[in-house]
Amino acid sequence: MTRPAGPMEEHLRIAIDSAPSGLLMIDADGRIVFVNREIERLSGFAREELLDQPVEILIPERIWTAHVEWRARFQESPSERRMGEGRDLFARCKGGGEIPVEVGLTPLVTDDGFFVLCSVVDVSARKRAEHRFRVAVESSPSGMLMVDADGRILLANREVERLFGYAEGELTGKSIEVLVPPQHRDAHPAWRAGFFSQPGVRSMGAGRELYGVHKDGHEVPVDVGLNPIETDEGLLVLGSVVDVTERRRAEADRHALEERLRESQKLEALGRLAGGIAHDFNNVLSVILGFAEILRADAGSGRDLDADFDELAAAAERGKEVTARILRFARRQDLNLGSIDLVETVGDAARLLRAALPASVQIELDLDGPDPAIADPSSVHMILMNLGTNASHAMPEGGTLRVSLESFYARDSFVRANPGIREGAYVRMTVADDGSGMSEQTRARAFEPFFTTKPTGAGTGLGLATVHGVMRDHGGAVWIESEPGRGTRVHCLFPAVAELAERAMRVDATVPMGRGERVLFVDDEEVLAKLGERRLRRSGYQVVSAVGPGAALERLRGESFDLLITDFTMPGMDGIALAREARRLQPDLNVMILTGRVVALQDSELRAAGVRRALEKPVSLEVLTRAIAEVLGHDFDEPETVGPGSLPTRL
DSSP states (O other): OOEEEEEEHHHHHHHTOOOSSEEEEEEETHHHHHHHHHHHHHHHOOHHHTTTTTTGGGGGGGHHHHHHHHHHHHHHHHHHHHEESSSSSEEEETTTEEEEEEEEEEEETTTTEEEEEEEEEOOOHHHHHHHHHHHHHHHHHHHEEEETTTTBBEEHHHHHHHHHTOOOOSTTTTTTTGGGGGGHTTTTTHHHHHHHHOOBBBBOOOOSSSEEEETTSSSEEEEEEEEEETTTHHHEEEEEEEEEEHHHHHHHHHHHHHHHHHHHHHHHHHHHHHHHHHHHHHHHHHHHHHHHHHHHHHHHHOOHHHHHHHHHHHHHHHHHHHHHHHHHHHSSOOOOOOEEOOHHHHHHHHHHHHHHTTTEEEEEEEEEEOOEEEHHHHHHHHHHHHHHHHHHHTTOOEEEEEEEEEEEEEEHHHHHHHHHOEEEEEEEEEEESOOOOHHHHHHTTSSSTOOOOOOOOOOSSOOHHHHHHHHHHHHHHEEEEEESOOOOOEEEEEEEEESSSOOOOOOOOOOOOSSSSSSEESSSSSSHHHHHHHHHHHHOOEEEESSSSHHHHHHHHOHHHHHHHHSSSSSOOOOHHHHHHHHHHHHEEEEEEOOOOOOOOOOHHHHTTTEEEEEOOOOOOOHHHHHHHHHHHHSSSOOOOOSBBBOOSSO
């Protein structure tokens, strides 16, 4: 006879039936002997449909057979299994659908036999949340890693796997040290332990520059943010990892651009200084050359005197070459530019260079047949002689000098890093040696005029400065790559063209003496003004000298002249301004300019001022008188080049 349930038992039954977790009990045969209301709700079965049915009615059909075997093994060695332990589980609903569940098992031995109490919880909401979290993590553009206190990787998203070259799931379970560079790997566990002992949020970009190791061994620059998280499993750290390769490359490009800008500003300032020095030096040389010519004419002939005057004139010419180098650095100079075959020009220059270098230095040419380039052939020779000589000095025990030509296209990033260069096609000439190389400090100063690492007397320090100025005048660029002990490579860019142009040859005519034309010779230095007067009087001209533009204008207001020859750089009024004022007083007056310092002027400015010729100081009497004869004897539309030392269209 069944004993009626007492009040306590009734309370217990109500509590079990109303429990928020599903509860069911099965007997030793696997049949359901008890279910509560939550089981009915979860499964959709009524209690009457479940009681006395095999528990497999609530198991997905695909695992029925396996479940019977699992149940038998559990019954052989029963033990409590807590919620969440073991595999992912699913319960079958009445309509055939499935829901994810967690199941806890408690074996019970009673007077009525063996039973198992099953606790069942619907984890659909949690699974959906986990799925959303997984999707968010996997879709994140940043790499995400979760690590425990032992350094074990619990989670790694697709971006981390892509960044470091691992397959899906390959990083999970590995030590975080697998991603740490070898040189820091031994120390990293101590750093990790220190962070776990004093956890705190570390933002991206805080601290030192960091690198991770790709699966193939190369290092990847990264930013890492760390966020400690307290969980049921203990303290975990969620790390955000971002590849900063492009950012660091952009920063390097920016630093390089800033350095080039500083270098350009420094060279511009030095150029102005060099131009001033050249101006004064050329005036001194003009005095030396002019008086040497006068003394030679006055002294008559004589072997010793002729030799002495030749030496004096030669010294003045050498000084002129030094100032020419300074001026090439100091300003943009008009060259004899045209489309040329650099292969032929470089080949010719290399043959001349061979004779100037020690036998211990070998020359290798790699001339790849690029397009023609816009260049001045004599400047190409000068560049190769300068660079080749420097290279041989860097190889005192001998070595190999390599000269190569190749096509080069300047793209946007290169153009931004090299002010003055336009995007387009160029020909790159590279002069490389395997000598001692340069330090970063030396390389940074290599293009400064008068800077040299050679012993006193072994060089002027103008070679590379001259190359820099000449390449600037070509509309190109020059830069150096060098490391100590690894040689030096100097790259020169010449603008490329599609085809060669025909070049006309010029033949100078015989220059007659003057025919008594009146010439006003102006300079702000009295010695140069008087010297100019004396030289031209001997050449058949009626010459009046004036010291400075004020005195010149006084003369022009009272006398007529056929030609005005004026210095360019004078206090108060330069040669261009004087030419304008002079032609306002005498509209038909011809004008020539002599200059020891050159400033950029447009052709239109020269024509508007009536300037027919512009010559560089010091100028020989032969060149000067030839230019005068052409100006007085021909009607030129614009300034043209006249012999050595001339300055045709840009002052």
